[in-house]
Amino acid sequence: MSSATSAVEVRPDLRARYRDVRGFTESLAGPLSAEDQTVQTMPDVSPTKWHRAHTTWFFETFILGPHVPGYDEVDPAYGFLFNSYYEGVGPRHARPQRGFLTRPGIAEIADYRRAVDDSVDALLAGAVTPQVAALVELGLNHEQQHQELLLMDIKHVLASNPLRPAYLERDHRSDIAPDAVPAPEWIAHPGGIVTVGHDGEGFAFDNEGPRHDALVPPFALRSGLVTNGEWLAFMADGGYREPGLWMSDGWSTVQSEGWVSPAYWIRDSFGWSVQTLTGARPVDPDEPVVHVSWYEADAFARWAGHRLPTEFEWEVTAAARDGAVLDTGSFGLHPRAGGEQWCGEVWQWTASPYAAYPGFAPAAGAVGEYNGKFMVNQQVLRGGACITPAGHTRPTYRNFFYPATRWSFCGLRLADDR
């Protein structure tokens, strides 16, 4: 983040953006009851009200505390309760026990948000240093990440209920006619030295830099995502039962977890349905597949006679396509069929383990614990999902999850050697 920080201009609209982003979080929580916002259905999941409080704590801890003279914390206990993983800030509540916290309730958390918002707004009403502006920018991007997590998490919570309730009855994107679905084509690249990583214009996370050269072999990427229809063919062909298609760790996971389909798929007497944020409905073969782990994506690619792209193959190809597709733009609750879909439907697993770029150095202090300390055991995803907030992604954006992860909105596109 350090290099990003030094390059940031104080954007004139920061105060308005702060209000918008913070308000969007509250609008996401809007349909959820106090009960919905409280529970945690697996260690990876955090309660909605925890997300609302944690993002607030981030502004209080990294901006208000250090940069507003005489600032008093809203509640000294919140630092312990709502620190996610910043070891440098002090001890914190155990992650798997976030769902044990019935107090503060959602009303008190709304108060907490308002109090911090008022203080940040007052701060931004005056002149702020580039450093503070950069921290606010970081805080807003951090909050956008938690907006996506909030939806991933509440999807898991609601799907854990045998009543299978919907988060919302309808997805506003349903009203927008989707793009026509072009036939997938292979987009070839001749290989050679390419330049990847963020160039310092506008906000980026520290792990997107330094920008640097990389050597890629000749390759091609497929223009469209892998679809449910293709996944059904993989399943029908015994994909989940053939060890030869799988990484050893993946095969162990398939067996221990009993996976036979993507997550949130439900088999009933009519065939396969899928649980979405707007309720259950039949699997649509034209939609991109979502909620598959890296292990499954990798096995599928092998079965299909292709492979996953590396993150650099993805980045240089995506950056060369129409720029407009490289931001999520159209927020929605479930991925839709159609188009090249570099962004805005599902995160796309890559063949690249998540590791530091040459010369990477995290920011000093606790805020530097943001990305660097996760650079082992995880795989990079590129793109952006329907639930990723608009304006949040770019071609250099590096998302990362463990290879067994399924609760994020993750899918895949195929690659090939040329």
Add this chain to the structure above:
Amino acid sequence: MSSATSAVEVRPDLRARYRDVRGFTESLAGPLSAEDQTVQTMPDVSPTKWHRAHTTWFFETFILGPHVPGYDEVDPAYGFLFNSYYEGVGPRHARPQRGFLTRPGIAEIADYRRAVDDSVDALLAGAVTPQVAALVELGLNHEQQHQELLLMDIKHVLASNPLRPAYLERDHRSDIAPDAVPAPEWIAHPGGIVTVGHDGEGFAFDNEGPRHDALVPPFALRSGLVTNGEWLAFMADGGYREPGLWMSDGWSTVQSEGWVSPAYWIRDSFGWSVQTLTGARPVDPDEPVVHVSWYEADAFARWAGHRLPTEFEWEVTAAARDGAVLDTGSFGLHPRAGGEQWCGEVWQWTASPYAAYPGFAPAAGAVGEYNGKFMVNQQVLRGGACITPAGHTRPTYRNFFYPATRWSFCGLRLADDR
């Protein structure tokens, strides 16, 4: 239960009692927010709203369904969600996942309770068979058990929160002058054939019968409960570090759980405090110790040079003391110092494994799964705690928990051979 059932008279006040008992549950839930009522902090704990729904399901399933012609369930899904362990009724939601259920919310559960209450009230307004009356009586006693569980469980929930909130700010019993604390004395019994178990007058659970003769050796019980002061002496003498005092399974548990004091005790720079339903406060040496497992009670008794009483020693002694003490009578949130305390402060661990009385047979059908199927691996407790609803206990009442259990309000009294 079968013998109890056949003996039950239709009590004229059943309709009023139904209203009182059901209303008391709601008053217990009153101080709790939607968030408080939703979470589950260990598999043994159930959410408050689950207790409210499950007790309602019991009336709907065992009374309204079979005995009200044309009765329609309030919601067919509730049978799956709110069945606790009645295998005979059908499949059910997994116990450790009761805290995953955010829907139905507390408002819907209040509606559910009202709907069932209206139906039961209408039923009781007319003539009912002795069988139905007995089932209502069973349902009310069942609900009283869940009232106690509700308080045990919410105590665990609130104590799992680092903020350590109180359930209520004060215990109404605080206003009542406690009895003077008489010096403990030993109450001797010459031994011989005694008659134990319920005689069929008034309600009793099936596991309290058949009434039968038993042979007891000469023995003596101590008139008062073991106190916090005595427990502090045990701790100071290394009681938790001396394997020779412990059952082998108990010693393993002490080590794996890291026990060094009763549950809910907190060591800080001022000494030992205890978390209660009304908040934390210093340990009072005169109060009876509470939240100790059978393993700890057994080790303490050995350390003290005495032993735990058998359940029959307890029953014949308690029955011979002033009858008034044999019901909890004065409901409260934390045990108080003073008196003989056979009942109304803490449940008292006995040396007796929980097993069937000679000739015991559970009731036919699913309702017979009530007590009999737990008759292994658990120990009997006698008496009744401050949080046990008034009118719920009797000298023959057999409570039971696993020997490692601490979240119930369990303490001990001492016995000796004579």
Add this chain to the structure above:
Amino acid sequence: MSSATSAVEVRPDLRARYRDVRGFTESLAGPLSAEDQTVQTMPDVSPTKWHRAHTTWFFETFILGPHVPGYDEVDPAYGFLFNSYYEGVGPRHARPQRGFLTRPGIAEIADYRRAVDDSVDALLAGAVTPQVAALVELGLNHEQQHQELLLMDIKHVLASNPLRPAYLERDHRSDIAPDAVPAPEWIAHPGGIVTVGHDGEGFAFDNEGPRHDALVPPFALRSGLVTNGEWLAFMADGGYREPGLWMSDGWSTVQSEGWVSPAYWIRDSFGWSVQTLTGARPVDPDEPVVHVSWYEADAFARWAGHRLPTEFEWEVTAAARDGAVLDTGSFGLHPRAGGEQWCGEVWQWTASPYAAYPGFAPAAGAVGEYNGKFMVNQQVLRGGACITPAGHTRPTYRNFFYPATRWSFCGLRLADDR
């Protein structure tokens, strides 16, 4: 043990008995390779060489050390390695890691046994105090228990091998014509006050006393054991799938362990076979069922419309039958069909939780950790199995295991109220 100790006469044949019992252990280990004697296939199982060493350590620690002036331990490390559970003697090697010990090897353990045997023999060649004689007697009975454990354990080890090797090719009992199988009959008892427990004549473990009166209701026991044929009927009738037959803990265990038959039963295309110490063979419907847990025995009895006997019902009935049947007498490797079978085929689960008799007090010191510290969570078995050494049992003998235990030679007989 204290009362037993004070009553023991110095038996003139103690020196010879010592030699016989110790030699029998070595003969049991005889068919086993160094590899066989080393491994541990579950935490409950101990390696053969560990049994050989531990029983030797018992004599060294409780007899030679305290009672032979100037005695030097064979190896000071053995106290740590071969202490089983005597907390009073000091720290010890973790039980689940007994199979990690490749050294000392079987040759060194044979040396250890010889050295200790020489010392004990020299001690017994002279005059010994009654206390020492009692300790030798205890050590020999302890060693007999480990002889049985050795066979239970090696059966588990060999059955864990997909090659399913036999311990021995044949059981010498196969050459002896079994008793004719009388039709099972019900042996009734009128109930009343009975006297149970050991009377102090000859050796007994401390947990068999004090002898005392007990009140039993009228009852009847079945003369023969439950057979494989009866068990097959239980299985065919869905016994393992009907929760109403089971204790709640038992039903959980059935599901988590996937039990569908007794342990060591193997289903193949020809039907059910059973793995024995002499290899696999078809299940014989006339043989007593063996390797069933208490949970299974209890469920079977309920299915059959009967119940398990209490330990006192067993004891008074067995003691009143032909005395000769109350010792194992004919050692063998697998239970045989026929007769009343109070002893010598399988241990018989009772309805009685394992607890102290009135007035029970363990011996002082570490040797007192023998039986008392296990008096919770276990169930009493009575009788004696084919692999129990001859001369080891009596009507008052109390064996005990956890209710989920199956690797001991445990079966059942039925009881009824009268």
Add this chain to the structure above:
Amino acid sequence: MSSATSAVEVRPDLRARYRDVRGFTESLAGPLSAEDQTVQTMPDVSPTKWHRAHTTWFFETFILGPHVPGYDEVDPAYGFLFNSYYEGVGPRHARPQRGFLTRPGIAEIADYRRAVDDSVDALLAGAVTPQVAALVELGLNHEQQHQELLLMDIKHVLASNPLRPAYLERDHRSDIAPDAVPAPEWIAHPGGIVTVGHDGEGFAFDNEGPRHDALVPPFALRSGLVTNGEWLAFMADGGYREPGLWMSDGWSTVQSEGWVSPAYWIRDSFGWSVQTLTGARPVDPDEPVVHVSWYEADAFARWAGHRLPTEFEWEVTAAARDGAVLDTGSFGLHPRAGGEQWCGEVWQWTASPYAAYPGFAPAAGAVGEYNGKFMVNQQVLRGGACITPAGHTRPTYRNFFYPATRWSFCGLRLADDR
């Protein structure tokens, strides 16, 4: 492996090499008793006799079976028992239960080895196809890997014994004067396009190719390994207690495992000792540190102000140094101080996650399960350890383990950006 295979010449000395490599395995097992060779002290560890059998099974399954007409397996059961992880060959014995197999014993396994060796020798006495020669070469390299595993595993077994026995009393390398220890220096590289991976000359594993170009930044590697002395400074500076030095997964592991030093280090009243294959001795500050996980190596490098090298940085630097150092050459039981130590002392963790090279394709059939299916969640190590058999390594050799692994002989060297 396919490309390697096609390039292999039938080496005239293959028959002699077969004899030598196979004989070396037996010489490694020589000091071990039957008991030593049987046990398994953690799931990663395999018993010595299992290694001896599994390597034999490899020749039988991939060479004798398919390439010797009419070949009869020595024992059909061995395929199940001694398959390690080749899903394509069929089901296999569960890895964590390899230590349950007491039969076949070491004598039968010696017979098995002899029978297979005789058949292979007869095969190699005649003309063999390049394909068979390549498979024999693969089998020999596979066996050499198991020679190293055998020593890693027996070290763990012996160190699990409180007696802490030695594998051998002395290491023959002790007699050889070590190289003088030059001061560590930084070996710089200007960066640019480099060519890495195996070129097809001589044997290599499939994962070493295809040879390809890669772009490396300017960097420098340190000439000597990180030493025990440096590690003691890291420990003294609180390295194991400072979360800011660690990857998030690493810090979790430090806490859950309680790591405070490298594996096999023992703290006693005299300071730190280390358990080696020749017994325990004081930690020598000049020796390279060994038995540290990737998490520890990564944290150490961060503490030291440097970083781990990538595998390509390592490869191009090592290949440019004196060729003689790139083979283990001098086999020994513990790493020694001195020199550049690219090879022959410890495997060196790199910053590179283990992944496929561009264009990588495993061999067809079960033998192709060798390396490719492990290409996720693991980190590459380069170099070779003292216990790696002579002639087994090359600059392109890619070893790999999970980042928490410590039982392999793993250490590190430092790198820096330039």
